[in-house]
Amino acid sequence: MRIRSLSGFLGDLRRALRTPATLGRMVLVIAAVALPTVWLSGVGAAAQDQGQQAVQAAEQTLVWTADNSYTQYKSAPTTAKAGLTTIVFETNASTGNTSGLTHTLTFDVSSPGYNHDVNVNFVASPFDASGGRHEVQVNLTPGTYRFYCAIPGHSGMVGELVVTSADTTPPTVAADVSGEKNADGDYVESAAVTVSATDTESGVDTVEYALDAGAFQAYTAPVPVNQVGEHTVSYRATDKAGNTSEVQSVTFTVVAPQPKDTTPPTVAADVSGEKNADGDYVESATVTISATDTESGVDTVEYAVDGQAFASYTKALVIDQQGAHTVSYRATDKAGNTSDVATTDFTVVMAPPPAETPLTVTASSRCVGSSVYVAVTAVNDGDVPATVTLTTPYGSKTVADVAPGKQAYQSFNARAKQIGAGEATVTGTSLIDGEKVTTSYEADYTATSCG
Numbered sequence: 153m154r155i156r157s158l159s160g161f162l163g164d165l166r167r168a169l170r171t172p173a174t175l176g177r178m179v180l181v182i183a184a185v186a187l188p189t190v191w192l193s194g195v196g197a198a199a200q201d202q203g204q205q206a207v208q209a210a211e212q213t214l215v216w217t218a219d220n221s222y223t224q225y226k227s228a229p230t231t232a233k234a235g236l237t238t239i240v241f242e243t244n245a246s247t248g249n250t251s252g253l254t255h256t257l258t259f260d261v262s263s264p265g266y267n268h269d270v271n272v273n274f275v276a277s278p279f280d281a282s283g284g285r286h287e288v289q290v291n292l293t294p295g296t297y298r299f300y301c302a303i304p305g306h307s308g309m310v311g312e313l314v315v316t317s318a319d320t321t322p323p324t325v326a327a328d329v330s331g332e333k334n335a336d337g338d339y340v341e342s343a344a345v346t347v348s349a350t351d352t353e354s355g356v357d358t359v360e361y362a363l364d365a366g367a368f369q370a371y372t373a374p375v376p377v378n379q380v381g382e383h384t385v386s387y388r389a390t391d392k393a394g395n396t397s398e399v400q401s402v403t404f405t406v407v408a409p410q411p412k413d414t415t416p417p418t419v420a421a422d423v424s425g426e427k428n429a430d431g432d433y434v435e436s437a438t439v440t441i442s443a444t445d446t447e448s449g450v451d452t453v454e455y456a457v458d459g460q461a462f463a464s465y466t467k468a469l470v471i472d473q474q475g476a477h478t479v480s481y482r483a484t485d486k487a488g489n490t491s492d493v494a495t496t497d498f499t500v501v502m503a504p505p506p507a508e509t510p511l512t513v514t515a516s517s518r519c520v521g522s523s524v525y526v527a528v529t530a531v532n533d534g535d536v537p538a539t540v541t542l543t544t545p546y547g548s549k550t551v552a553d554v555a556p557g558k559q560a561y562q563s564f565n566a567r568a569k570q571i572g573a574g575e576a577t578v579t580g581t582s583l584i585d586g587e588k589v590t591t592s593y594e595a596d597y598t599a600t601s602c603g
């Protein structure tokens with residue numbers, strides 16, 4: 153007798169299974185035709201489709217066992233990860249089946265609500281050709297599978313297998329380098345590398361690092377690096393599903409500390425402003441303090457005015473109080489070296505009164521015969537000659553080069569018997585400190601009536 157085909161054989165088998173009385177005969181038939189490979193392997197299209205994948209190593213093995221009970225499996229998995237899986241079904245003396253009972257491990261491929269993409273249907277008994285132990289490789293996908301024993305009367309042997317997606321994403325890993333940096337961004341004396349990793353699925357299992365050309369080793373705490381030179385720290389993490397991140401690395405340089413700065417800053421003050429001929433500052437002086445330090449650098453600059461307390465210097469000082477002043481100053485570098493106190497002395501004076509051509513001006517009116525005359529006099533009180541212009545409503549007169557102490561005089565005929573009160577205007581122009589200075593004066597005269 154020959155088996156017509158796999159499906160024909162399955163039909164025979166399923167019919168046989170519905171009638172326990174025929175089972176023994178069927179088993180004998182199967183044994184007689186010696187097709188143990190069909191009998192032993194997982195039966196079904198899904199198992200056949202996975203023939204190519206079967207050459208890969210399965211990621212997990214799930215084992216069902218059955219004993220003398222026909223109300224429950226002796227053991228059955230309830231959860232699994234998606235992926236290539238070896239399914240084992242064993243029922244024999246070692247799993248407690250001492251009665252020769254036949255069981256199946258059958259995956260439900262029709263009931264709504266279940267994952268139907270794996271078709272497993274093992275029929276096993278302790279006396280079959282493989283001694284009741286069968287296995288097949290399948291590819292489990294996320295979802296819930298229902299499995300049961302198809303032997304009539306064994307309907308209590310049923311359960312569910314919940315498959316969740318496998319973590320195939322490696323952890324995210326990062327490194328942070330800390331330490332004191334110099335202006336070039338290099339680490340002074342030492343750096344510490346902190347590696348962190350996260351994995352949102354199965355979780356981080358291990359974090360590793362390698363310093364320079366060294367081997368990877370477990371990371372447990374920030375890695376100190378204190379050898380002068382350029383360094384590379386490589387790092388990676390592995391999650392509990394075995395996914396390892398790509399190796400990442402961070403490169404940095406450790407430099408020796410700078411030699412100790414023992415030299416205080418150089419500090420200087422500059423006084424600026426308008427000076428008079430005596431070298432005194434007119435109205436105000438501006439003091440600018442500067443400091444340099446070529447090693448650790450300037451930290452603070454301080455000043456004190458006229459013996460008061462030192463204060464932090466932030467901008468130029470404007471000193472406008474009249475008198476003699478002393479500004480003291482000093483600077484401190486970042487290593488704590490303070491310069492000797494230096495001083496600058498200067499005097500602030502009031503601005504001189506504006507230059508003028510000094511004249512003493514008088515005006516008067518009187519009668520000469522029946523006419524009124526207005527007489528105007530200007531005495532040059534200055535040190536240099538002046539040009540003087542005398543002006544009234546009745547005429548104007550300019551007298552050049554009126555010597556110091558001398559006067560300009562003019563009597564103006566009003567050509568009237570009487571005049572009202574009025575004023576004469578006098579301007580004096582002289583050369584003072586190289587500049588022409590013109591000053592104007594006024595002098596009143598009284599009303600006069602003649603005859």
Ligand SMILES: [Cu+2]
Pocket residue numbers: 218222254255256301302303306309
């Ligand atoms: Cu059973």
